[in-house]
Amino acid sequence: MTRYSVQRFRAAVLHMYLHIAAMITIPLSALYFLLAATPDRGVVPFAFALFVLWLKWRTRHSSEESLRYAGWFVLMIMCLMLYGAYTSNESLHQEVWMMIFPIAFAPIVATRERLIWIVIGAVGLTSVMMLRPEPLTTISTFVFVIAYLTLGFITMMLVRHNEQNIERLAHLSIIDPLTRAYNRGYLKDVMVSEINRCRRSGQALTAIMLDIDYFKMFNDAYGHLYGDSVLEQVADALKRSAQRAGDYVFRYGGEEFCIITSGLNRDESMQFTEKLRCCILELNIENQRSPHRRLTASAGFWCASDLGEVTPSAMLLNADNALYRAKAAGRDLVVDFDEMTTTDAEMAQPQGVVI
Incomplete structure (x- = not known):
């Protein structure tokens, strides 16, 4: 940039x-x-x-x-x-x-x-x-x-x-001033350029939406200052886990993050998203308001191998729908959008993915 x-x-x-x-x-x-x-x-x-x-x-x-x-x-x-x-x-x-x-x-x-x-x-x-x-x-x-x-x-x-x-x-x-991750305003520019680049190179592009579980209750229990500190730790953990040249970590809003990565197939994207989820779990931050008793995260992703007609909004919408399904299924897990059934996709509610 x-x-x-x-x-x-x-x-x-x-x-x-x-x-x-x-x-x-x-x-x-x-x-x-x-x-x-x-x-x-x-x-x-x-x-x-x-x-x-x-x-x-x-x-x-x-x-x-x-x-x-x-x-x-x-x-x-x-x-x-x-x-x-x-x-x-x-x-x-x-x-x-x-x-x-x-x-x-x-x-x-x-x-x-x-x-x-x-x-x-x-x-x-x-x-x-x-x-x-x-x-x-x-x-x-x-x-x-x-x-x-x-x-x-x-x-x-x-x-x-x-x-x-x-x-x-x-x-x-x-840059987001709190987490030092990229901000939402930069997301559209990156997605447009990455979609065009992957079209030319024939690589797949993956969009991941990740949300910290029960974070509102975490803030209520531990205070917003500590909550901000935890957001910083989460962003640092995500950036340490996403260090390839084609990896981008964005703070999408509140406790939600978006990660864009390229060159991975569906199985590799699933492994990478699991790695992101686990890196937050490994922070070992207590959250007494969560059923898991620790800070956890849910994630949904969509790996697009054919980018011919794909738009940035479509990628984020599909990844967000997968995230919604992960949260509805109990949280602290990863959902692949392509594995969702038609009923799941219809039940999913967009979380505000306009960019």
Whole structure:
């Protein structure tokens, strides 16, 4: 999630740059052609404007896919900087062109690519300074390159600091503050992406709904503060038991948790769900209000091997119906939705699975 947030930020900056570039270069090229004493220079901003318009068309759908074209935009910005540094004069100094490139490329490329681009820019700037019709002195060229590198590194540090803040905020937005499990708001995003991924890979996807038994009575007997502590312990136990790359643990609401896992068949999903139920039992937390005298949990799951027409709501509804059947059958057990009879499915009552 945090990675996607940073990518969306980069894509938004790229779209903003394209919009600004189009607004500047199109009238600038027209002015050069109509008013400037050297109309041939209008060809450069005009060509750049055409390129920007093409990029705007290619990235018209605001998504992370537009970042595939970020490298092309950076390359054109660098060419524009080098051209400006080569043709600069007293009315438009080299410093102006030198500042364009670091500020432009840093927010729209990945962290590992920034150093490469700044080095390429420094080499290009040095070469252009030496090839100018009126080349600068060695000292002046050295000063320009050092100033360019300093500006570049400062810009990269600021951009990275901003991205880290975005990552922190994105992380906080998907985490339940009490249990530190993922929250319900993040569940739909994960399910949509996991369903699409499993469709492409041919893997099965399993949704598990797990509920702590008699938890309302537990709170009444032991107090809500202790109840919150127990929820934290339960979430930690679930996260320790669900550590594969495709495992996600969500706090669905109250004392109910949802676990999404992929790559397991029905038998493996049953074993995995039993493992989750047992990990709560192994906490050995007393619950005098429960017939089992200990804290227990009921769980229902649905393993979908054919995801062609499956929706996130359907998966959660089926898993929730299985959970309802487990609670109706005495609690502290696991029910597979596919093993429920038609009568069981009709009797099951949805527990509020809208996402």
